[in-house]
Amino acid sequence: MAVRTLLGLLRPWQQFRTTIITLRGKTLVEHGCARSMSTDTTTDNLTLSLDSKTGIATLEMHRKPVNGLNLEMLTDLNIALEKAENEKSCKGLVLTSGLPKIFSAGLDILEMYQPKPERLAEFWRTLQNMWMRLYGSRLVTIAAIAGHSPAGGCLMAMSCDYRVMATGKYAIGLNETLLGIVAPFWFRDTMVNTIGHRETERALQLGHLYGADEALKVGLVDHLCDQEEVVKAATEEMSRWLKVNAVARQLSKSAMRQATIDKLVVRQEQDIEDFMTFVQRDAVQKALGFYLQSLREKRG
Numbered sequence: 078m079a080v081r082t083l084l085g086l087l088r089p090w091q092q093f094r095t096t097i098i099t100l101r102g103k104t105l106v107e108h109g110c111a112r113s114m115s116t117d118t119t120t121d122n123l124t125l126s127l128d129s130k131t132g133i134a135t136l137e138m139h140r141k142p143v144n145g146l147n148l149e150m151l152t153d154l155n156i157a158l159e160k161a162e163n164e165k166s167c168k169g170l171v172l173t174s175g176l177p178k179i180f181s182a183g184l185d186i187l188e189m190y191q192p193k194p195e196r197l198a199e200f201w202r203t204l205q206n207m208w209m210r211l212y213g214s215r216l217v218t219i220a221a222i223a224g225h226s227p228a229g230g231c232l233m234a235m236s237c238d239y240r241v242m243a244t245g246k247y248a249i250g251l252n253e254t255l256l257g258i259v260a261p262f263w264f265r266d267t268m269v270n271t272i273g274h275r276e277t278e279r280a281l282q283l284g285h286l287y288g289a290d291e292a293l294k295v296g297l298v299d300h301l302c303d304q305e306e307v308v309k310a311a312t313e314e315m316s317r318w319l320k321v322n323a324v325a326r327q328l329s330k331s332a333m334r335q336a337t338i339d340k341l342v343v344r345q346e347q348d349i350e351d352f353m354t355f356v357q358r359d360a361v362q363k364a365l366g367f368y369l370q371s372l373r374e375k376r377g
């Protein structure tokens with residue numbers, strides 16, 4: 078009761094901080110004053126910071142070696158996204174990576190290979206929630222992609238409002254079929270909404286990974302620039318979006334995206350069941366084992 082009364086007196090972000098402690102058994106490391114998001118918030122997996130002058134937050138992923146999305150990383154992403162969302166002065170979010178040559182290698186395959194069922198279900202639910210949060214964010218969201226972005230990495234990028242990608246030998250796309258797995262309907266829907274039905278159909282079947290030029294051509298990304306300029310270009314683009322009336326922009330975004338999100342909302346439990354059944358099939362486990370092996374052998 079005392080805790081509830083105290084929570085009632087706290088602002089949303091302060092309640093949020095308390096929730097972190099309750100949910101994870103450990104708190105985020107917050108540098109400086111805990112009363113403002115203008116100070117950095119850092120975990121093992123990411124840093125969230127807000128420029129209080131511009132209202133632009135930067136969410137930088139840094140889970141070594143490749144920003145693989147495991148349960149802990151996804152939990153941190155959910156917490157960070159909710160924190161940015163709840164901070165009134167925050168208007169936009171740049172999603173980027175602090176690791177060289179990698180945006181995100183997508184889902185951590187080790188979460189799906191020889192999994193423990195309970196953790197597998199939690200992992201998938203946390204991913205679903207992260208996607209719904211990012212795709213439906215009130216904020217202007219821009220992905221600054223200075224490295225590879227396959228599968229779940231591509232999903233995160235596509236869930237933003239705009240994508241800036243580095244020129245160079247980086248690849249982006251939904252390559253699930255190359256692993257012997259199938260992108261779920263909400264991954265597919267997000268891609269259809271980004272590049273259209275026919276291009277998605279081709280890309281999904283082939284597990285096609287686009288180079289930067291090709292990604293620009295089909296509209297999978299919106300702008301290319303030098304690797305070092307990616308975050309700057311994203312921030313510059315952001316200021317254009319922030320000049321638009323926020324309510325009108327948010328309502329337009331929601332009008333375009335909410336039906337896609339609602340499709341998952343009503344099928345969330347079924348989707349978890351489907352995922353668990355599929356992933357635990359012998360053939361799928363075998364395929365994931367081979368793929369992991371090929372990644373390891375590539376390193377020699």
Ligand SMILES: CCCCC/C=C/C(=O)SCCNC(=O)CCNC(=O)[C@H](O)C(C)(C)COP(=O)(O)OP(=O)(O)OC[C@H]1O[C@@H](n2cnc3c(N)ncnc32)[C@H](O)[C@@H]1OP(=O)(O)O
Pocket residue numbers: 142143145178179181182183184185186187225227228229230252253256258259260261352355356369372373375376
């Ligand atoms: C069943 C329903 C469908 C679910 C939908 C699935 C969505 C997904 O996201 S599945 C994951 C798809 N991701 C990939 O296919 C990417 C695989 N990785 C790569 O292609 C490369 O690692 C790279 C291009 C992203 C980076 O290349 P490079 O810089 O050369 O780094 P390494 O390949 O040497 O990798 C370093 C280290 O990390 C391990 N690793 C890479 N990706 C993943 C991953 N997604 N999950 C787990 N581990 C990964 C890799 O095996 C290396 O490990 P060590 O050899 O032990 O150091």
